[in-house]
Amino acid sequence: MSTGPNIVGQETIDTTTQDSLCIYAALPLDAPPITSPNVYMGGAPLKFYIPGSINSNPPGVPKGPLEAIAVGLLGGCPLNVVPVPRITESVVNTTVHVNNLLPLVRGDYNTLEGSSDRPFTGPFLTVGNVYVSTQVV
Numbered sequence: 001m002s003t004g005p006n007i008v009g010q011e012t013i014d015t016t017t018q019d020s021l022c023i024y025a026a027l028p029l030d031a032p033p034i035t036s037p038n039v040y041m042g043g044a045p046l047k048f049y050i051p052g053s054i055n056s057n058p059p060g061v062p063k064g065p066l067e068a069i070a071v072g073l074l075g076g077c078p079l080n081v082v083p084v085p086r087i088t089e090s091v092v093n094t095t096v097h098v099n100n101l102l103p104l105v106r107g108d109y110n111t112l113e114g115s116s117d118r119p120f121t122g123p124f125l126t127v128g129n130v131y132v133s134t135q136v137v
Contacts, residue, residue, distance in 0.1 A: 006105060007103050007104070007124060008048065008103070008104035008105060008120050009047060009125040010029060010033055010047065011029075011123050012029050012120050012121075012122060012123060013026050013028045013121050014029075014109065014118035014121065015117075015119050016118075017118050019112075026118070027086070029120075034048055034049065037099070039098050041125065048101075048103040048125070049103065050088075050090075051089060051102065051108075052087070086118065089109055089110070089117075090105075090108045091108055092106070092107035104120070105124075106122075
């Protein structure tokens with residue numbers, strides 16, 4: 001069990017949501033994360049996301065900023081549904097910064113326009129040994 005918030009990383013997935021017509025698949029945050037120049041976890045530079053991070057789509061889906069694709073029909077979801085933007089929000093971490101940036105953590109979420117919040121479900125980067133320096137030996 002973690003002793004503190006877990007950091008949202010490249011493999012973190014949000015939650016499936018639906019609006020009045022469509023079901024939107026849970027999606028990973030597979031866009032390039034921010035790489036810290038001087039904070040290390042597990043001997044490697046910390047890679048993290050911040051509110052407003054731009055996400056792309058899963059393999060095989062055309063790339064585009066903050067898009068969710070309708071995957072199910074609720075009696076009327078149009079087959080040519082327009083992708084709906086996902087917007088990352090920070091509601092849990094409001095004080096801990098890395099390189100003057102606020103990393104997203106467990107409990108933060110994406111919002112989907114016209115639908116509900118999409119909490120991040122994991123996997124998360126577990127905060128263990130963190131080194132803050134200009135050189136790691």
